[in-house]
Amino acid sequence: MMGFLQRLINKARLKSPYVFHFNSGSCNGCDIEIVAALMPRIDIERFGMKLVGSPRHADVMLVTGPVTEQIKERLQRIYDQMAEPKFVVAIGSCACSGGVFRGGYNVLGGVDQAIPVTAYIPGCPPKPSAITFGAYKLLEVLAEALGVAPPKKEEVEKIPEPVEVQVEEVEA
Amino acid sequence: MMQINLLTELVFPALWILFFPGIFFITFLALLWEWMDRKVYARLQNRMGPLHTGWRGILQPLADFLKLVGKEDLTPKRADKRSFAAVPVIMLILSILLCMFLPIVDLNPAPGVQGILSFEGDLLIVLFISTLMAILIVLGGYFSSSPYAQTGAARTGMLLISFEIPLIIALITPAILTGSLSISTIMNTMLGTGGGSGLSLAYGWLLIIPFIVYIISLQAELERIPFDVSHAETEIVHGWQVEYSGKKLAMIHMAEDILLVFGAGMATTLFLGGPFLLELIPLPIFQEFGLFMASNWFGALYYTLVFMFKSALVILVLANMRTLFARWRIDQIVRAGWKVMVPIALFNMLLIQIVLNLVFPAIGVV
Numbered sequence: 001m002m003g004f005l006q007r008l009i010n011k012a013r014l015k016s017p018y019v020f021h022f023n024s025g026s027c028n029g030c031d032i033e034i035v036a037a038l039m040p041r042i043d044i045e046r047f048g049m050k051l052v053g054s055p056r057h058a059d060v061m062l063v064t065g066p067v068t069e070q071i072k073e074r075l076q077r078i079y080d081q082m083a084e085p086k087f088v089v090a091i092g093s094c095a096c097s098g099g100v101f102r103g104g105y106n107v108l109g110g111v112d113q114a115i116p117v118t119a120y121i122p123g124c125p126p127k128p129s130a131i132t133f134g135a136y137k138l139l140e141v142l143a144e145a146l147g148v149a150p151p152k153k154e155e156v157e158k159i160p161e162p163v164e165v166q167v168e169e170v171e172a
Numbered sequence: 173m174m175q176i177n178l179l180t181e182l183v184f185p186a187l188w189i190l191f192f193p194g195i196f197f198i199t200f201l202a203l204l205w206e207w208m209d210r211k212v213y214a215r216l217q218n219r220m221g222p223l224h225t226g227w228r229g230i231l232q233p234l235a236d237f238l239k240l241v242g243k244e245d246l247t248p249k250r251a252d253k254r255s256f257a258a259v260p261v262i263m264l265i266l267s268i269l270l271c272m273f274l275p276i277v278d279l280n281p282a283p284g285v286q287g288i289l290s291f292e293g294d295l296l297i298v299l300f301i302s303t304l305m306a307i308l309i310v311l312g313g314y315f316s317s318s319p320y321a322q323t324g325a326a327r328t329g330m331l332l333i334s335f336e337i338p339l340i341i342a343l344i345t346p347a348i349l350t351g352s353l354s355i356s357t358i359m360n361t362m363l364g365t366g367g368g369s370g371l372s373l374a375y376g377w378l379l380i381i382p383f384i385v386y387i388i389s390l391q392a393e394l395e396r397i398p399f400d401v402s403h404a405e406t407e408i409v410h411g412w413q414v415e416y417s418g419k420k421l422a423m424i425h426m427a428e429d430i431l432l433v434f435g436a437g438m439a440t441t442l443f444l445g446g447p448f449l450l451e452l453i454p455l456p457i458f459q460e461f462g463l464f465m466a467s468n469w470f471g472a473l474y475y476t477l478v479f480m481f482k483s484a485l486v487i488l489v490l491a492n493m494r495t496l497f498a499r500w501r502i503d504q505i506v507r508a509g510w511k512v513m514v515p516i517a518l519f520n521m522l523l524i525q526i527v528l529n530l531v532f533p534a535i536g537v538v
Contacts, residue, residue, distance in 0.1 A: 009242035015225045016233040045214060046223040048232050053405035056246060056417040059239070083417040084244040 010146040013059070013085070014139055016048040020058030020082075024075050024111065026065025030092035030123040034062060037128040037135075044132055047139065060138070063117075066094040066101040067108045079115045087118040089138055090126045091131060141143045179353070184279075189288060192472075193217075193276045201480070202429035203233040205436065205487050212491035233429070240422035248415050250317040259312035260416065260423035266301050266308070267430040273298055274437040275446055276355040276479050277472045285447055285475060293353045298438075299340050301391065306332035307430070309402075312424075313412030324411025327348055328402035331392060334509025335399070339389035341517035345382040346442045348524060349375055356439075359446040374537045377526060381520045383443040385513060386483030390435040391493055393506070394428065398497035399505055436486040437479070444482045447475035454515055 023031055037044050038051060052058050055078050056067040067075060079088070090111040098109040111117050118141065121134035188194060194485070207222070207230050214221025222229025231520030247253055258379040273294050287294075313325020347353055349371065350361040364370020392399040397412075416424055445452060451462030465471040500508070 006242075008237050012238035016232065016239045040218040040377040041223070043214070043219040045210075046220050046229075048222055048225055048229070050236075051405075052410065053403075054410040054414045056409065056415055057413075057421060059243075081246075083246050120456065127341060 013146060014143055016050070017059045017087075017135075017139070018050050018052045018057055019044075019060045019062055019135075020052055020055050021062045021064070022055075022075065022078055024063055024065045024071045024095070025068045026092065026094060030064035030095070031120050033092065033125045033128050033131060034064070036130045039128075042128045042132050046133060047135065049135065050073050055079075056083060058082055059086060060135075061088045062091055063084065063088060063095050063111045064091050066098045067111055069106050069108055072108055072114045075111070087138065087142070088115055089119045089134060090119065091121045091134070092126060093122050093124045096122050098129075099124065119136050182394055188279070189272075193288060193476075194272070197276075198268060198271045198430060198433055199426070201433045201483070202426065203237070205432050205483070206233040206429045208484065208487055209491045210433070212488060213495055215472075216492065216495040237422050237426060240425065241416040241419055243421075243422065245418035246415075248316060248318065251415065252315045252317070255311065255315040256415075257420065258313060259308055260420040260427065263305065263308050263312075263427040264423045264430070266305060267427045267434065270298060270301055270434045270439065271430060273355050274434065274441055276437075277360055277447065277475045284356065284365050286356040290354060290356045292357070293344065295347055295353045295358070298355065300521070301341065302339070303332075306336065306393075309412055312416075316412070316415035318415050320408045320410070320414045321412050323408045324414065326403050327408075328395065328412055330502060331395070331399055331402055331505055331509075334506050335389045335392035335513065337536055338385050338513040339519040340394060340510070341514075341521060342382040342389060343388035343438070343442065345520065346379065348521075349378065349528075355441060359441050361450055363445055363452060365446075365448055365451065372537050374532070378524050379443055381516065381523075382438070385490060385517050385520070386439060386443065387493075389513065390439070391490060392509070394431060394435060394490075396490065396499050397494040399466060400499055401502045401505060404499060413450070432487070432490075436483040436490070439486045440479060440482040444486075447479040447482075449478045449481075 002132045021031065021034055036042070049060075055061070059082075061079065061082060063075070063143045072089055079086070088111065090096050094101060098104075098107055102109060108114065119138040121131055121135055126134070190196060210232070211221040211229070222232035225231045225235050247256060269289075272289045274288045275285045275287045275290070309332070310325045310329045313321040313328065346358050346362065350358045352358050352361060359365075362371050362375070391397075395402050401407075403413060408414070413421065413424055440446060448462070450458045451465070452458075465474050
């Protein structure tokens with residue numbers, strides 16, 4: 001009975017990721033593209049994704065921008081405030097590696113320097129379609145981590161290893 | 173003999189409360205209405221809405237609920253832990269209790285369809301509990317000890333103080349017309365479904381203004397979009413719910429959905445004629461149809477479907493309001509509440525007294 005419920009909950013996790021947006025020093029380019037992914041043309045609510053305001057409600061944190069020394073602490077605190085199971089998606093070249101700001105005196109680098117990242121979506125900024133594709137890939141990774149595995153508690157609560165997602169440009 | 177008594181007096185009422193018009197059915201309606209609301213909202217914005225969870229995403233609210241149940245449950249260090257955990261539970265219980273008063277189906281519908289719980293004066297209990305929900309929301313915000321939650325709670329208090337009064341006055345109007353304080357009796361007296369002839373159609377005109385006032389106040393009571401200052405994502409992160417996660421958030425979302433069922437159900441019961449549709453047409457064949465439905469178990473199906481149909485219409489109106497308007501500022505809401513809604517509701521009360529005492533006797537409406 002518990003195993004059945006656990007499998008049901010795992011399936012539900014794939015179907016309703018609530019996303020939360022954090023700007024760690026981005027130029028607002030990627031943020032606008034995230035908003036565009038919520039808009040009628042490419043509506044990511046189709047996959048059950050909902051933009052929520054509070055990190056406590058969210059399953060997936062979308063981080064845009066290079067991580068500066070100053071924002072690192074806040075980023076980690078916000079990450080700690082999210083409830084398990086939680087995943088991070090780095091959106092844009094800056095969030096993936098630091099981008100053009102890499103090597104700056106106050107720039108730490110990509111988001112993975114501060115918190116574990118599950119999926120990377122490169123681009124400056126990535127197209128909304130690329131963000132959707134990345135989100136879909138993230139769901140596939142989760143499906144592998146959650147759905148196929150036998151429903152054991154420690155396996156369900158394990159955060160999957162960071163996976164590099166190769167994103168091609170998808171025409172809308 | 174003993175067993176028959178056990179079956180009819182214990183098992184059947186238990187199933188009645190737990191499954192069919194009771195908790196299970198209400199939860200089902202809550203999830204269905206949330207899906208419909210989201211879908212209509214998305215389609216009006218030219219989006220698709222939930223699409224890949226079940227048929228057209230119909231299982232999306234269930235998936236959200238299950239996912240939240242399976243998530244980690246966090247309690248802030250500074251929160252008042254026991255009260256913080258109690259608020260969602262009490263909210264869910266009270267909202268289910270509210271739905272128990274709705275007359276949906278009845279085992280013996282011949283003397284008029286009654287709710288699961290139904291007694292003289294239950295309208296007052298319902299109004300009391302719906303005010304209690306407002307207080308619970310404020311407490312939920314204050315117990316979580318977060319500045320955002322407290323700001324949200326203060327705003328919710330402001331909002332609900334403004335719109336509780338027009339809501340109450342609007343719901344009292346049908347009670348004045350029928351001279352009863354029981355929700356089921358009000359409905360049956362108005363329609364003449366529990367014996368008696370029912371009120372004449374002229375009384376229907378008196379219910380138009382209260383219905384509009386009720387729909388607008390309901391939108392405010394549920395904190396939906398023109399009135400969603402209390403969880404404005406762009407200003408205060410998520411208002412009073414900001415610290416809730418996991419099971420508690422699942423319970424809060426479920427309670428909100430059940431309140432939506434209750435609000436739509438109340439509009440259906442008091443203003444739109446409850447679970448009756450074809451019986452209300454004054455033709456002999458429809459009268460016979462009504463008697464047939466009241467005498468056997470087909471009636472249960474028919475009443476449920478009609479109730480769902482009418483509630484769905486109310487949900488459509490609410491979803492349209494959610495799409496059409498932008499968020500009002502708190503001062504605009506309070507001004508609208510006290511300078512527009514309350515005077516309209518009071519004026520309508522006066523109008524009804526005048527019409528009942530002077531106009532109807534003069535033109536000969538019984």
